[in-house]
Amino acid sequence: MSFIKTPAVPVESINPKVKDCEYAVRGEIFNHAQRLQEELEKNPGSRPFDEITYCNLGNPQALGQKPITFFRQVLALCEYPALLDSDEAHKIFSSDAISRAKKILSTLTGKSTGAYSHSKGAKGLREMIADGIALRDGYPANPEDIFLTDGASAAVHMIMQLLIRSENDGILCPIPQYPLYSAAITLHGGTLVPYYLSESNNWGLEVFELKGRLDLARENGISVKAMVVINPGNPTGQVLSESNQQEIVELCRKEGLVLLADEVYQDNVYVKDKKFISFKRIIRSGYRDDEISVVSFQSISKGYYGECGKRGGYIELCGFREDVKDQIYKVASVNLCSNTTGQILASLIMNPPKPGEESHKLFFSEKEAILSSLGRRAKALEDAFNSMEGVSCQKAEGAMYLFPRIKLPNKAIDAADKAGMVPDAFYALRLLDATGLVLVPGSGFGQVPGTWHVRTTILPDESKIPDIVSRLKTFHESFMREFQD
Amino acid sequence: MSFIKTPAVPVESINPKVKDCEYAVRGEIFNHAQRLQEELEKNPGSRPFDEITYCNLGNPQALGQKPITFFRQVLALCEYPALLDSDEAHKIFSSDAISRAKKILSTLTGKSTGAYSHSKGAKGLREMIADGIALRDGYPANPEDIFLTDGASAAVHMIMQLLIRSENDGILCPIPQYPLYSAAITLHGGTLVPYYLSESNNWGLEVFELKGRLDLARENGISVKAMVVINPGNPTGQVLSESNQQEIVELCRKEGLVLLADEVYQDNVYVKDKKFISFKRIIRSGYRDDEISVVSFQSISKGYYGECGKRGGYIELCGFREDVKDQIYKVASVNLCSNTTGQILASLIMNPPKPGEESHKLFFSEKEAILSSLGRRAKALEDAFNSMEGVSCQKAEGAMYLFPRIKLPNKAIDAADKAGMVPDAFYALRLLDATGLVLVPGSGFGQVPGTWHVRTTILPDESKIPDIVSRLKTFHESFMREFQD
The missing domain is CATH 3.90.1150.10 (Aspartate Aminotransferase, domain 1)
Incomplete structure (x- = not known):
């Protein structure tokens, strides 16, 4: 038996x-x-x-969809640097892809994509990203406030893990929302506090709705810690107006909410009368650093690049205290680093070829x-x-x-x-x-x-x-x- | 004011x-x-x-340390497939790197490393890994039981998240241990149950020590769910003997513990009188699939390959019920997939060039x-x-x-x-x-x-x-x- x-x-x-x-x-x-x-x-x-x-x-x-040629040329050269020394390199690769790959390799630990980088991401790549952010916003960015991640999903988990202590901690999320947010809040044991986007108003975000939901959650004993805004919107496709963004920032400031700005579609705007404005730019033009905390999420998976399989992305932190940044760095260090291929691509999408460089015409x-x-x-x-x-x-x-x-x-x-x-x-x-x-x-x-x-x-x-x-x-x-x- | x-x-x-x-x-x-x-x-x-x-x-x-040439040739070709069509390809790349890159690309979604793969990892790559495991162990492996991850660290978090419900759930860990385990158990809110390796016995694992610690934890009300074994050992460098592995498996079976087998150093054995034997091989040679649950962790970061920055790895599950595997798959799907560069490398380390192939001599x-x-x-x-x-x-x-x-x-x-x-x-x-x-x-x-x-x-x-x-x-x-x- x-x-x-x-x-x-x-x-x-x-x-x-x-x-x-x-x-x-x-x-x-x-x-x-x-x-x-x-x-x-x-x-x-x-x-x-x-x-x-x-x-x-x-x-x-x-x-x-085909990948951007310049990006992939740089990647191939970084993966197999022997190509840089081959007689054939200049026949196959553009001169700026070659110089960019050399520059990137020089910034990597051991000059190799095969070494763990700094846990925030290779410093040289964070500097390139900071340059791209500064150009986008007209305000400088600090490479020390940038953390590279295996896609934006990993970054969302990292921030939810940081903020959520128990089911009494709430995160305001738009409804409809991208279900990564509901999944991450559930996995980390928090409470999703919904606010509804207005479909009849082209999925606009209405601050009185937001405030009502926030107050209701607080009445129910929820400590609301942060608010997710997805701009441009997923699944809704709306692009927020600057005045709407200002209202949101002001609400977050008044109410002590961390603004979690999902900006992964920043390069995907299709209408002439709208443009993407980062929340960083909004706060830099009117707030002190100790007044509001913002996390901006960016990804290499979207935009015109669409490099989903590479799992690259970053967060930029604004208005976070050093001791909190130290905690984020510590958690990042437990996982050693994000993948270097994704890191390189993140540096490339934030710093693509410029006019006058050999690849620019094809890139554009x-x-x-x-x-x-x-x-x-x-x-x-x-x-x-x-x-x-x-x-x-x-x-x-x-x-x-x-x-x-x-x-x-x-x-x-x-x-x-x-x-x-x-x-x-x-x-x-x-x-x-x-x-x-x-x-x-x-x-x-x-x-x-x-x-x-x-x-x-x-x-x-x-x-x-x-x-x-x-x-x-x-x-x-x-x-x-x-x-x- | x-x-x-x-x-x-x-x-x-x-x-x-x-x-x-x-x-x-x-x-x-x-x-x-x-x-x-x-x-x-x-x-x-x-x-x-x-x-x-x-x-x-x-x-x-x-x-x-220089990366393995064959691996990086395949990566470069996968990143920039235009190389495959160039006249120069055969001057620069070995013929088996070219054929391997073509085979890999053909298995990827959209035939591109830039697309999200299946959430477990590209099926074709999991098949190559399964072939490698079968060759290593002499027992077949099922690609559906393999989950590719952004390095072994991500896999450890995934499993800890699955197993740990509260501080009443315990995980047996060797002391000394690789601190990823203590960090992951802390982050996921569980209790680390220590067992001490015997330094005077070349850091051997003694089952009576293990059993004593397990019983003590249970007396203290801890529900001990799993046991971590690192073989070869980190930080200790010991390689377990086959008889010791059999004792461990038998203990896990009797006590209903999931065996978490950290086998990321499986290619790093330096002494002639020891060899690496997977826990999968131990259980396949003596147990039914419903008797014991094992997770084997492997990484592209260690071995002779040392591709740390690429963040690749996998887990192979043995003896897990379908409904539990469905839960693991669901959590993997929230993060969409691990990075494809790491996935490709995982397929390569488990399936390197074989004798007779052009690259084999250099690879060897x-x-x-x-x-x-x-x-x-x-x-x-x-x-x-x-x-x-x-x-x-x-x-x-x-x-x-x-x-x-x-x-x-x-x-x-x-x-x-x-x-x-x-x-x-x-x-x-x-x-x-x-x-x-x-x-x-x-x-x-x-x-x-x-x-x-x-x-x-x-x-x-x-x-x-x-x-x-x-x-x-x-x-x-x-x-x-x-x-x-």
């Missing part, structure tokens, strides 16, 4: 914060899409579409081609959604997403209920099964109760947009017909 | 787990070394040494040169320590460190006390100021109370070892003379 032991790790015994955390962007719909993809690979023709189109995630190079044309195409794609998809019955879609002023609202028929809501699904997830699943398009249900981001949305990226190759629009429309018509009230 | 507001983040308000965590490897001695380095750069000749020698951290390329000679030199350096430093008054140093069978014990004179202990320092930190600081050598005090790793140690890496370039030995001896003699009892 043999006894089968209970395995050492039953799921009931794991950290409940891990169990409770959710991340819709790679959630159930995405997992279903991966199963469909495997099915299609085994049995081509088994579905009414030939391929899965992943619009669930801001992952440009997965959908065919690659950048403009990507950004102008993204603008056209955003507009085409926005128009398509707005032409569909019961769908309204705000303008994508920036970022990489649209977040259309869908008035689902009651019969569809009932059918979802019977299937044990949230209505917008039911819609997204049907859409996936019919078209191969992977969208994320609005419920993954949060929305006003009783409203339903989906989020799509604007990233499929421009040549595929007409077909995607046609598939979306055909599906939607058939869905609305099927569930007509 | 103006009021200066309290800044939004006083250090008193941050997460106490962050405040409590410590990491000696980049702690006070290291910070002092960085200040000295800046001073030397500004005023060369101002100290009795010309450079700071960082022996605090297993960071081979920081000290001049580079690998052997590094490993045999490391063995000689370990021996030279070990002999040096053992020749010093009051110092005894166990053999470095593997890994990259020596952990000599220093019998400090009472007067030195008193002097340390007066300076407000732990005695071994006092010794290490004096050593640094006198020689520029950066060692880590044993107190950062834990040690039997009343004993004092320092940890040094064996990584300085071999040509520098005689000078380092001489500096160590001269300093030690003078220190012992100064504090003679």
